[in-house]
Amino acid sequence: MTNAHAHHHYYVPDPSRWPITATIAIFTMFVGGALTLDEQTYGPKILLGGFVLFVYMLFGWFGDVIRESEKGTYGHWEDTSFRMGMMWFIFSEVMFFAAFFGALFYARVLSVPWLAGAGAKAATHQFLWPSFITDWPLLQVPNNYGFKEAKDVIGAWGVPALNTAILLTSGGTVTWAHWALKKNNRGQLILGLALTVALGALFVGLQAKEYGHAYHELGLTLNAGIYGATFFMLTGFHGFHVTMGTIMLATILARSIRGHFKPDHHFAFEAVAWYWHFVDVVWIGLFIFVYWL
Amino acid sequence: MSDAAIHDEHHDHHPYGGMTRWLTTTNHKDIGTMYLVFALIMFFIGGAMAMVIRLELFQPGLQFVDPVFFNSMTTMHALVMIFGAVMPAWTGFANWLIPMMIGAPDMALPRLNNWSFWILPFAFTLLLSTLFMPGGGPAGGWTMYPPLVLQTGAAFPFLIFSIHFMGASSIAGAINIIATVFNLRAPGMTLMKLPLFVWTWIITAFLLIASMPVLAGAVTMLLTDKFFGTAFFSAAGGGDPVMFQHIFWFFGHPEVYILILPAFGIASAIIPTFARKPLFGYASMVYAAASIAFLSFIVWAHHMFTVGMPLAGELFFMYATVLIAVPTGVKVFNWVATMWQSSMTFETPMLFAIAFVVLFTIGGFSGLMLGVTPIDFQYQDTYFVVAHFHYVLVTGAIFSIMAGTYFWLPKWTGHMYDEGLGKLHFWLSTISVNVLFFPQHFLGLAGMPRRIPDYAVQFADWNMVSSIGGFVFGGSQILFLVVIVKCVRGGQKATDRVWEGAHGLEWTLPSPPPYHSFSTPPAPATIEGGMR
Numbered sequence A: 001m002t003n004a005h006a007h008h009h010y011y012v013p014d015p016s017r018w019p020i021t022a023t024i025a026i027f028t029m030f031v032g033g034a035l036t037l038d039e040q041t042y043g044p045k046i047l048l049g050g051f052v053l054f055v056y057m058l059f060g061w062f063g064d065v066i067r068e069s070e071k072g073t074y075g076h077w078e079d080t081s082f083r084m085g086m087m088w089f090i091f092s093e094v095m096f097f098a099a100f101f102g103a104l105f106y107a108r109v110l111s112v113p114w115l116a117g118a119g120a121k122a123a124t125h126q127f128l129w130p131s132f133i134t135d136w137p138l139l140q141v142p143n144n145y146g147f148k149e150a151k152d153v154i155g156a157w158g159v160p161a162l163n164t165a166i167l168l169t170s171g172g173t174v175t176w177a178h179w180a181l182k183k184n185n186r187g188q189l190i191l192g193l194a195l196t197v198a199l200g201a202l203f204v205g206l207q208a209k210e211y212g213h214a215y216h217e218l219g220l221t222l223n224a225g226i227y228g229a230t231f232f233m234l235t236g237f238h239g240f241h242v243t244m245g246t247i248m249l250a251t252i253l254a255r256s257i258r259g260h261f262k263p264d265h266h267f268a269f270e271a272v273a274w275y276w277h278f279v280d281v282v283w284i285g286l287f288i289f290v291y292w293l
Numbered sequence B: 001m002s003d004a005a006i007h008d009e010h011h012d013h014h015p016y017g018g019m020t021r022w023l024t025t026t027n028h029k030d031i032g033t034m035y036l037v038f039a040l041i042m043f044f045i046g047g048a049m050a051m052v053i054r055l056e057l058f059q060p061g062l063q064f065v066d067p068v069f070f071n072s073m074t075t076m077h078a079l080v081m082i083f084g085a086v087m088p089a090w091t092g093f094a095n096w097l098i099p100m101m102i103g104a105p106d107m108a109l110p111r112l113n114n115w116s117f118w119i120l121p122f123a124f125t126l127l128l129s130t131l132f133m134p135g136g137g138p139a140g141g142w143t144m145y146p147p148l149v150l151q152t153g154a155a156f157p158f159l160i161f162s163i164h165f166m167g168a169s170s171i172a173g174a175i176n177i178i179a180t181v182f183n184l185r186a187p188g189m190t191l192m193k194l195p196l197f198v199w200t201w202i203i204t205a206f207l208l209i210a211s212m213p214v215l216a217g218a219v220t221m222l223l224t225d226k227f228f229g230t231a232f233f234s235a236a237g238g239g240d241p242v243m244f245q246h247i248f249w250f251f252g253h254p255e256v257y258i259l260i261l262p263a264f265g266i267a268s269a270i271i272p273t274f275a276r277k278p279l280f281g282y283a284s285m286v287y288a289a290a291s292i293a294f295l296s297f298i299v300w301a302h303h304m305f306t307v308g309m310p311l312a313g314e315l316f317f318m319y320a321t322v323l324i325a326v327p328t329g330v331k332v333f334n335w336v337a338t339m340w341q342s343s344m345t346f347e348t349p350m351l352f353a354i355a356f357v358v359l360f361t362i363g364g365f366s367g368l369m370l371g372v373t374p375i376d377f378q379y380q381d382t383y384f385v386v387a388h389f390h391y392v393l394v395t396g397a398i399f400s401i402m403a404g405t406y407f408w409l410p411k412w413t414g415h416m417y418d419e420g421l422g423k424l425h426f427w428l429s430t431i432s433v434n435v436l437f438f439p440q441h442f443l444g445l446a447g448m449p450r451r452i453p454d455y456a457v458q459f460a461d462w463n464m465v466s467s468i469g470g471f472v473f474g475g476s477q478i479l480f481l482v483v484i485v486k487c488v489r490g491g492q493k494a495t496d497r498v499w500e501g502a503h504g505l506e507w508t509l510p511s512p513p514p515y516h517s518f519s520t521p522p523a524p525a526t527i528e529g530g531m532r
Helices: A018-037 A043-070 A076-115 A122-127 A159-182 A186-218 A226-257 A267-292 B018-024 B028-056 B067-101 B110-132 B155-183 B196-227 B241-275 B282-298 B300-307 B311-323 B325-339 B348-371 B373-379 B383-413 B419-445 B457-489
Strands: none
Touching (some): A018 B110, A018 B155, A043 A267, A076 A226, A076 A267, A076 B155, A076 B196, A076 B241, A226 A267, B028 B067, B067 B155, B067 B241, B067 B383, B110 B155, B155 B196, B196 B241, B241 B282, B241 B300, B241 B348, B241 B383, B282 B311, B300 B311, B300 B373, B311 B325, B311 B373, B348 B373, B348 B383, B348 B419, B383 B419
């Protein structure tokens, strides 16, 4: 694999102040967030300060990388490192979602039926909450002290089905944009990306509206027991990732408008496209296991 | 390359002086040094906590600290030693050695590399600051089981966020190592020629990427359970506190191999060097490490045999756990076979490596005992467990970190360390560590519970012995620091190869190696494959 690079120097960047800036920004956000949770009045201000520094860092660090890329600093060899980095980063994200899917399956298949006496747990049922009946989606929790039970849950075949169609379509439009980039057709590249950004934003908007409906009309909240917990954490982290992906796509769109990327050299585009397909696949899992089944 | 000037600066020429150099560096040797120094500082902080624990346990009754502080010492000692000492030490070794071992110019993603290091001092500032907060530091054990951990005071969100931060550092470091090994190997450095330290680190990196995000998920659920009313770990809301244990140990078991796999790589580098023989069974070492890594994902519930699992679960996790003894046995037998009929000498690195093989095997045997479900029912949460994991982590991971430090210190600094002091450090450590931890087996078998500041009088004698061993072991580590500082400051000039029997690309470079090494790849003829 590496034999082809014998006469090419691998690019080792000069010292950079962006990593330490990123660390300080995130550290400030963590301190501010923790103080906010501990109900200290100055917590939110520290959190906000860290966030501002974080955004500044993003422009600085990615700005450096984009300038280096446009100067032709990165050859095929560096590109391979970036690809491996992105690929394994996405895998780590998959494992993050796996923890929450694990919680969903564990609750649904094991702990909720056990509380109702399944398996060898007849005594558990009898002595803890004898009137508890297993059900999924679980609306009535074993003991509602500290929890507010939901009236209903969001069905699969309304907005979620529409959102599935939106995300799947956006997977198509980003692939179309990639195809256009490879053909050096800038017009279609920009149109394809703009459509993808619009579809991503539409998805997030519909999801926000659905959250409002859940909170205000259905009484389905984070606090509604295990169903509400798994529902909001899974769809919430997914929605956050779609938001990130949309911002990343918008950046790539802006760069495309400025004339960045070449038909044979556009790692940033591909990294964002991979990320977008990843949030798409996670959504399919959510649609099937959270909304539908 | 557009910028030819950069590549003419291959001397010890740093673009910035002073602190700015260290804050902004993209050089794998600078970053490796920072990781190792950080790990050493954390080793002493975690060690000081261990001294508090042994001091309180010197006699029955409550003498020195109040019980909540004692509990927070056991909790923080574990977190500091695992995430602050051992893991950063391994990443430090990886940074220093992997690019030199595979003939690469640097790590694949140098700015990311700087970031993964600099996260750590900030993450540990978050964690250690909790000791000074109202309600004290986290005291529910490093495993953070709910509902107990949810009673933590103001420290709670700081604990959670510090775990998130450390996890991000580990994942970024692991990604960097994978990209480096798979993309930056010199021509001719095929996968089955890699030194075993590189192999064990690749496997460790995969474990990190697969397991650290799961820990992040688990602690995020703790955070929402505490502050946002979710019911993940509350049976009243339909969740289950035991679910946390499953998710946590799905991370936690791979984590213990993250701590020990690079140690296997180091033993596999040192033993052939001082035995002056190629490693016995190189390929089987690679396959054994990979098998251990695979098995580590299907044994997690052996940490929770007494929690009330279905019988089929108890049996599955018992058999899968005991299966790990097979590839681990392959490794131990290979090290012994490497030494068989060889012409050995016993410099300090070799002494530590041999002690590693013997004492780690003792930890392995007690692990085998704990892996058998009905026996574990007896030992769960006793000092037998404490003895077991300190044999694998102290005389396993830490001893091989020390072995590796003595082995490569002349390469890193250009000076030989003081062999007399090194040997003194070895003998004091090895004798005292056994006085410290071996009696804890007896205490555990007799029923002494772990994580408790006071105990029944029948446990008094062995606790006193253990504490004395602990103080001597702790004190001996000052010697380690002295040897390192002396070696950095001067000493007999080290040769390039340093050790007569040393093989591998790092020994073809000067001692200390230049700031940038292998900017052009080494000649394929210099690559000796499959030796260690």
